[in-house]
Amino acid sequence: MSRLWSVVVAGVALGVGSACLTGCGKPAAPSLKVGLNTELTGEIPAVGASSRNAAELFVSQVNDDGGVKVGDGKLPITLVVRDNGAKADQAAAAAQQLITQDEVVAMIGPDASACAIPAAAIADSLGCPMISPWSTNPKTTIDSATGKPRPNVFRACFTDTFQARVLAKFALTNLGAKTAAVLYDVSSEAPTGQANLFKQTFEAEGGKIVAFETYTTGDRDFSAQLTKIRAAAPDVIFLPAYYNDVPLVAQQARRLGITTPFIGSDTWSTPEIIALGGDDIEGSYFCNHYSTQIATPAAQKFVNDYQARYNQLPDDVAALTYDAFGLLTTAVTAAGKADRDAIREALGKIKEYPGVTGTMRFENGSGDPIKSAVILQIKDGKFNWVANAQP
Amino acid sequence: MDIHLFAPQLAYLAQQAINAIQLGSIYALIALGYSMVYGVLTMINFAHGDLFMVGAFLCLILVSAAPIPLFLALILVMIGTGIVGALLERLAYRPLRGAPRVSAIITALGCGLIISNTVLSISPYARPMPRLFQDTTFAVGGVTISALQILIIGTSVALMIVLDLLIRRTSFGMAMRAASFDLKTVPLMGIPVNTIVGGTFFIGAALGGAAGVLYSQAFPVVFATMGMLVGWKAFVAAVIGGIGNLRGAVLGAYILGTVEVFSVAYLPSTYRDLIAYSLLLVILIFKPYGLLGKAPIQKV
Numbered sequence: 269m270s271r272l273w274s275v276v277v278a279g280v281a282l283g284v285g286s287a288c289l290t291g292c293g294k295p296a297a298p299s300l301k302v303g304l305n306t307e308l309t310g311e312i313p314a315v316g317a318s319s320r321n322a323a324e325l326f327v328s329q330v331n332d333d334g335g336v337k338v339g340d341g342k343l344p345i346t347l348v349v350r351d352n353g354a355k356a357d358q359a360a361a362a363a364q365q366l367i368t369q370d371e372v373v374a375m376i377g378p379d380a381s382a383c384a385i386p387a388a389a390i391a392d393s394l395g396c397p398m399i400s401p402w403s404t405n406p407k408t409t410i411d412s413a414t415g416k417p418r419p420n421v422f423r424a425c426f427t428d429t430f431q432a433r434v435l436a437k438f439a440l441t442n443l444g445a446k447t448a449a450v451l452y453d454v455s456s457e458a459p460t461g462q463a464n465l466f467k468q469t470f471e472a473e474g475g476k477i478v479a480f481e482t483y484t485t486g487d488r489d490f491s492a493q494l495t496k497i498r499a500a501a502p503d504v505i506f507l508p509a510y511y512n513d514v515p516l517v518a519q520q521a522r523r524l525g526i527t528t529p530f531i532g533s534d535t536w537s538t539p540e541i542i543a544l545g546g547d548d549i550e551g552s553y554f555c556n557h558y559s560t561q562i563a564t565p566a567a568q569k570f571v572n573d574y575q576a577r578y579n580q581l582p583d584d585v586a587a588l589t590y591d592a593f594g595l596l597t598t599a600v601t602a603a604g605k606a607d608r609d610a611i612r613e614a615l616g617k618i619k620e621y622p623g624v625t626g627t628m629r630f631e632n633g634s635g636d637p638i639k640s641a642v643i644l645q646i647k648d649g650k651f652n653w654v655a656n657a658q659p
Numbered sequence: 660m661d662i663h664l665f666a667p668q669l670a671y672l673a674q675q676a677i678n679a680i681q682l683g684s685i686y687a688l689i690a691l692g693y694s695m696v697y698g699v700l701t702m703i704n705f706a707h708g709d710l711f712m713v714g715a716f717l718c719l720i721l722v723s724a725a726p727i728p729l730f731l732a733l734i735l736v737m738i739g740t741g742i743v744g745a746l747l748e749r750l751a752y753r754p755l756r757g758a759p760r761v762s763a764i765i766t767a768l769g770c771g772l773i774i775s776n777t778v779l780s781i782s783p784y785a786r787p788m789p790r791l792f793q794d795t796t797f798a799v800g801g802v803t804i805s806a807l808q809i810l811i812i813g814t815s816v817a818l819m820i821v822l823d824l825l826i827r828r829t830s831f832g833m834a835m836r837a838a839s840f841d842l843k844t845v846p847l848m849g850i851p852v853n854t855i856v857g858g859t860f861f862i863g864a865a866l867g868g869a870a871g872v873l874y875s876q877a878f879p880v881v882f883a884t885m886g887m888l889v890g891w892k893a894f895v896a897a898v899i900g901g902i903g904n905l906r907g908a909v910l911g912a913y914i915l916g917t918v919e920v921f922s923v924a925y926l927p928s929t930y931r932d933l934i935a936y937s938l939l940l941v942i943l944i945f946k947p948y949g950l951l952g953k954a955p956i957q958k959v
Contacts, residue, residue, distance in 0.1 A: 488889075491681070492923035512880060523803075525798060
């Protein structure tokens with residue numbers, strides 16, 4: 269009985285003590301709290317690292333200048349970073365934490381569509397503005413229950429509907445391909461969406477899909493699917509996979525004697541892919557959001573600043589995250605206050621934004637910008653700009 | 660060499676058969692570890708898949724430090740992973756040897772998570788594995804086989820033969836068989852149980868480590884959670900063949916590899932896992948103790 273008492277007393281003391289500590293803290297200086305929900309660990313950590321680097325670069329540049337202009341004064345940005353492990357459930361949890369516990373005024377990210385779609389549902393239901401830098405799956409900004417656009421969710425990149433059209437046209441016109449095979453991860457949103465849209469567009473434009481094979485996230489052995497694709501003898505192979513899967517697929521394909529060229533989507537854009545893929549992906553083409561080789565002066569400044577700070581060229585995830593932050597701060601200044609509803613209204617009113625990834629136009633109250641894309645080719649171990657694709 | 664003797668369908672079948680054998684060989688090396696430990700301790704070492712991952716990482720560390728030939732790397736990694744496995748037994752499982760089965764299972768799951776998350780915190784990024792030898796491909800009548808595939812299949816089979824000889828022809832192997840028959844009587848025969856159990860874990864982990872080396876040569880990206888998916892599949896293979904039975908583990912592994920590859924080869928690849936695991940479920944319904952497993956006989 270006395271042991272029970274001592275436990276109760278200890279518990280009460282602990283409770284009172286912690287309440288005191290939190291209550292007696294000094295109130296924090298006013299700042300603009302922005303959340304970053306990104307893939308720091310898991311299947312695609314290089315994407316998260318890029319996003320965080322760009323975010324920190326932007327925040328330090330703005331804060332060095334005094335902060336974001338809000339009303340009559342300036343507010344410094346406080347960046348709250350949360351890892352979503354490239355998993356849908358973790359992304360939803362991170363979004364919940366950022367919005368309810370950390371009380372951010374807006375959330376940037378997630379980047380992977382598999383994470384962005386559930387996070388968007390949370391952000392929309394809690395009324396917090398969200399801008400995804402890199403998620404191209406159309407479902408991110410659409411409420412699947414009603415089919416209407418989500419008022420709180422925006423993105424800084426083009427959608428797969430546009431990207432699939434660009435890639436299908438490129439394959440048919442520039443590469444002269446009449447038949448194509450597709451290999452994609454059926455358990456991941458971005459690749460699945462891209463594969464289906466590519467198939468639709470390729471066939472609508474007169475091509476023929478001779479093989480449409482799938483695998484699951486985490487699979488490493490694609491020999492069975494590739495043997496099937498080899499038997500179908502396509503002119504090109506469309507491989508919308510993230511930078512961790514592409515090298516494995518390419519390598520196994522080459523080992524099976526498949527010499528067919530690969531075309532990829534923006535999921536290829538992480539530079540890590542060259543280190544992992546080597547010769548097997550040499551000569552492959554993919555669609556991307558921007559190219560450092562055709563940068564505008566504003567983009568060039570960003571590239572130089574990023575390179576100076578992190579000693580590497582920024583990839584499209586970094587550039588788009590930078591633009592996402594730019595969009596957000598433009599909206600905050602226009603709104604005149606650090607309030608979620610006001611920021612959302614202001615974001616909805618932006619018609620055009622000149623970012624480092626090009627000019628994005630928002631029309632008809634859609635959260636999806638209209639932008640141009642670039643086609644890059646992996647040559648001599650580098651990303652080389654090949655062509656522009658206008659919307 | 661390019662002999663166009665085979666009809667295209669036959670060549671396709673042969674190609675997929677090679678893929679299946681390669682996959683099955685790797686599953687077999689890992690499944691053997693599960694079966695060995697279960698045979699001796701009637702306990703599923705759920706951390707075994709992560710030992711496979713440790714093997715792959717040890718290989719990465721070794722070859723990043725010095726360029727060594729594949730076989731030397733294989734031996735060193737096997738020894739290293741074996742030590743990790745034996746340490747795991749000594750620290751985590753031995754204290755629970757008399758405890759209820761559930762406690763041992765939870766401990767094993769926990770150990771697996773500890774190992775994979777420790778490695779994850781040290782190396783969150785996937786790392787490329789350097790190629791340890793020059794790969795060449797041979798085309799024989801429409802079928803392409805690479806030197807690497809031959810190496811993987813050959814090495815796995817060789818290791819399995821060595822294990823079989825160890826179990827059947829050495830006194831240590833005999834002691835292991837005695838321990839799997841009746842662990843409590845073994846010390847009465849003057850055999851130190853701790854040595855046998857430790858040795859079993861060492862050998863099982865060493866095979867898992869070998870699988871890690873071969874797997875990371877075939878699929879040269881190494882990352883902390885690679886043990887989970889492959890480990891679970893190998894466990895399923897071991898159960899299909901009859902958990903505790905070493906020949907069963909090998910049989911189950913090749914069956915799983917074949918079913919996975921051939922369901923992609925002749926059916927839509929999206930249904931691969933659905934078909935493969937439904938088939939295995941059917942096998943278990945008819946043979947609940949696995950294909951080569953025996954129902955335990957209740958002696959009165």
